[in-house]
Amino acid sequence: MNTPLPRGEFAATERLVYLNHAAVGVLPQSSREAINALLRAHSEAGVLGTWPYDERMAEYRTRIGRFIGADGSEIATVPSTSAGAGVLANGIRWREGDEILLCDNEFPANAVPWFALRRRGVTVRLLSTNEQRLTPDRLRRELRPQTRAVALSWVSYADGYRHDLAALSDVAHAGGALLCVDAIQGLGAIRLNVRDAGIDALYAGAGKWMLGVHGIGVLYVRNDLIDRFELAMPGWRSMLDMWDFHAYEQPYAPEAMRFEGGTPNIVGSLSLAQSVDLFERCGTAAIERHILDLTDYLCERLVQCGADIITQRGPGISSGIVTFGLRGRDSVELGRALQHAGIVTTYRTTGVRVSPHGYNTRDEIDRLVEAACASAEVAGKAAP
Numbered sequence: 001m002n003t004p005l006p007r008g009e010f011a012a013t014e015r016l017v018y019l020n021h022a023a024v025g026v027l028p029q030s031s032r033e034a035i036n037a038l039l040r041a042h043s044e045a046g047v048l049g050t051w052p053y054d055e056r057m058a059e060y061r062t063r064i065g066r067f068i069g070a071d072g073s074e075i076a077t078v079p080s081t082s083a084g085a086g087v088l089a090n091g092i093r094w095r096e097g098d099e100i101l102l103c104d105n106e107f108p109a110n111a112v113p114w115f116a117l118r119r120r121g122v123t124v125r126l127l128s129t130n131e132q133r134l135t136p137d138r139l140r141r142e143l144r145p146q147t148r149a150v151a152l153s154w155v156s157y158a159d160g161y162r163h164d165l166a167a168l169s170d171v172a173h174a175g176g177a178l179l180c181v182d183a184i185q186g187l188g189a190i191r192l193n194v195r196d197a198g199i200d201a202l203y204a205g206a207g208k209w210m211l212g213v214h215g216i217g218v219l220y221v222r223n224d225l226i227d228r229f230e231l232a233m234p235g236w237r238s239m240l241d242m243w244d245f246h247a248y249e250q251p252y253a254p255e256a257m258r259f260e261g262g263t264p265n266i267v268g269s270l271s272l273a274q275s276v277d278l279f280e281r282c283g284t285a286a287i288e289r290h291i292l293d294l295t296d297y298l299c300e301r302l303v304q305c306g307a308d309i310i311t312q313r314g315p316g317i318s319s320g321i322v323t324f325g326l327r328g329r330d331s332v333e334l335g336r337a338l339q340h341a342g343i344v345t346t347y348r349t350t351g352v353r354v355s356p357h358g359y360n361t362r363d364e365i366d367r368l369v370e371a372a373c374a375s376a377e378v379a380g381k382a383a384p
Contacts, residue, residue, distance in 0.1 A: 004286040005358035009278070017343040017364045022157065022185055022321050022355035025211040031274040035213070035267055053266045060273040061257065064218055067276045067284075068202070069193030073255040074226070076219040077269050081184050084203025084219040085113040085151070087259050088180050091229030098148045099123035101177075103134055107157045109205075110182035114151055133312075136167040143175035150177050154192070155185035158350065159311045160295075160321025162186065169198030178225075184208055184217075188275065189291050189320040189357065191284050194220055201225070206272045209320065209357065216268025221256045235261030287358035291320045294356045294365055298322050301369040310351045323351040326372060337375040343368050 009028040012018040018026055041049030062072030078084045090113075100114055104126045115124050123146070132138055134152060150172045155162045169179045178200040186192065188209030194202055202220040206212030221229065231252060236242055238258040240251045252258045279287060295318065299309050302324050310323040325331050335347020345368070346353040354368065 001361040001363065003359045003361060004282045004290050005278070006282070007359045007361075010359050013359065015342065017360075017367050019354045019356050019360060019364065019368060020344045020346055021189070021209050021211075021357045022160075022353060023208070023346045024214075025188070025208050025357070027213065027271070028211055028275070028278055030278060031211070031213075031271050034270055034274050038267060038270055050266060053270060054264075057257075057264055057266070057269060060269045063273050063276050065220070067280070068187070068218075068220060069195050070220050071223065073257075074220055074223050076221070076256040076259040077264050077272070078203065078217045078219045078260070079215055079265065080217050081109040081182055081203055081205040082113055084217055085110055085180070085182065087219060087232070088149075088151075088201050088203070088221075088229065089113040089117055090232035091259075092149060092178070093228070093230060094120055094122050094148065096121040097123070097146055099125050099144065099146050101125050101127060101139075101142060101147055101150045103127050103129050103152055105129045105156060105158060106151075106153055107182070109184070110151060110153055133161055134163060134168065136164065136171045139168055139171045140175075143171070143177060145176075147175060147177045149180055151180040151182070153182040153185060154187075155183075155190070155319045155321065157185050157321075158353070159323045160185075160319040160353075160355075161312055162190065162317045162319045164316060165192075165197040165199060169200075173198065185321065186319060187218075188279065189288065191288050194222075206268065206275065209355075210272060211275045211278070211357075212271040213268050216265050216272055218272065219256065219259060221259070226254065226256055226258070229259075231258060233261055234258070237262060237264070282358065290358050291356060292318055294360055294362065295320060295322050295354075297362055298354060298356075298365050298369070301365060302372075305369055305373045307372070320357070321353060321355050323353045325351040329375070334372060334375055338368065338371055341371045343371055 007013050010026050012026045038053055061075040065072040065075045102111060102114060118124055172179045181199050181202045183202050183204040187204045200222050205217040207214045238252050238261055240253050299322060307324045307326050331349060331351050332347050335345055335352050338345055
């Protein structure tokens, strides 16, 4: 089966059926080679080796920005999703009585930084998702005059539900609120244009679908909003002229790079830029189609096996994540059995989460389903 991302780029395919990109992505071989070249230059020449890469930071931001439909001036590199959320949470000029809306199924990276605002008199209002997800109609009902921001995951980490960002941004803006988006479970799998979606700010670590190393992520802040966010943790690289070392009180740089503060993670930034190049060479539309086709096929096969599909699927809400369970089979035990067979997923008491990427194949999906069904049959025969 032809795949949009070349399988030869991914060493994990030599011994694993790796279907766990919602947890940790696989570093492409081309990224490893580029990083090794940087490390070799660092070890052999110190600053003479690292400086050429440092000089390329503006280029990396431009490439990352282009990938999401933004300008490089709107991009900062950050250590993680939490760090990006923290820049925004501590940058909004809050007033006593303001509130932020969050869903109650957020991963902690997009909850803890906002919850910390309660010490500043900000109300964090959690919206229950048990009966209804955050649709535009629901957001319209929930917004209040004191709502300053809505922070949500584009794609839910637990079950893969994808939110309609463009429609939600229209509602949020009509109510005077900002839309701040945790994009880590979609970016790299599903195409996104921040301008078309009306996103005010976006943050995402690169270690999952973006196939980058840990410790690097992207923060996007819309150009006309950069000055509206206070700089909670400025550093020497936040300044208008960072090379004028003793001008401590000079203005901040006008670009989003001001939010980086200190020396950037050059290895991580190179990794992220390499992934962007790989995706663009292979075609982001083709990668998205492939991932959605694989997850649709997975659901079809699982239904044939009698599995319960926990993930809600459909046009505009499907993503690269499918969570399922088998009746009468403990999901943690099932996930461990799959891993023992060399099939890597995430497994929790709530189900087994499967997340293929652009190099995975239908044959690998078949192996997963067949192994899961076989495991369930063995467990059923062993039951008293």
